[in-house]
Amino acid sequence: MEIEVRPGRSQDLPAILEVYNHYVERSPATFEVSPVHPSERAGWVHEHLAGGRYRLWVAVDREPGNLVGWATTSPFRPRAAYVTTVESSVYCRAGSEGHGVGSRLYTALFRSIRNEDIERVVAAVTLPNPASVRLHRRFGFRRVGTFHRVGRKFDRFWDVAWFERPLRIPNGPQVPAA
Numbered sequence: 001m002e003i004e005v006r007p008g009r010s011q012d013l014p015a016i017l018e019v020y021n022h023y024v025e026r027s028p029a030t031f032e033v034s035p036v037h038p039s040e041r042a043g044w045v046h047e048h049l050a051g052g053r054y055r056l057w058v059a060v061d062r063e064p065g066n067l068v069g070w071a072t073t074s075p076f077r078p079r080a081a082y083v084t085t086v087e088s089s090v091y092c093r094a095g096s097e098g099h100g101v102g103s104r105l106y107t108a109l110f111r112s113i114r115n116e117d118i119e120r121v122v123a124a125v126t127l128p129n130p131a132s133v134r135l136h137r138r139f140g141f142r143r144v145g146t147f148h149r150v151g152r153k154f155d156r157f158w159d160v161a162w163f164e165r166p167l168r169i170p171n172g173p174q175v176p177a178a
Helices: 010-026 038-047 101-113 130-138
Strands: 003-007 056-061 066-075 085-092 120-127 142-153 156-166
Touching: 003 101, 010 038, 010 056, 010 066, 010 085, 056 101, 066 101, 085 101, 101 130, 120 130
Parallel strands: 085 120
Antiparallel strands: 003 056, 056 066, 066 085, 120 156, 142 156
């Protein structure tokens, strides 16, 4: 798999939602319960285009040209005092796991925000998800707590672990320079 990682574009939205809707329909990784349609996410993708406050990166397998993953930073909470905290998310196309797609996406994502007025990056992981926990730890996140049985999907309740990291980690794991 030869991966190109680049900023997302509005025309990527159908492929982004194809990846995402797999998790909507088959996984507790997201608590959406109905597939998301492009019309519902037009504002979201516009908010995440290059140059804006929030970022969207995509990974494309160069040979067939298929989008194999995406990562974003998004608002953590709507109140003004939270503006220096962002929530990160990463999703990989089913079957592309274990090829470094998530790591490549997070490297590009964190590199793209390193000069922004961001103090903290947070991430939520539905448990169990050992691959996502490993990815977040590899990027310097530490687990700060678990909300138990906070989401119900597929007729069962799920726990969600929260992770955080400062954007700039002194003497810690660093995102490679561009």
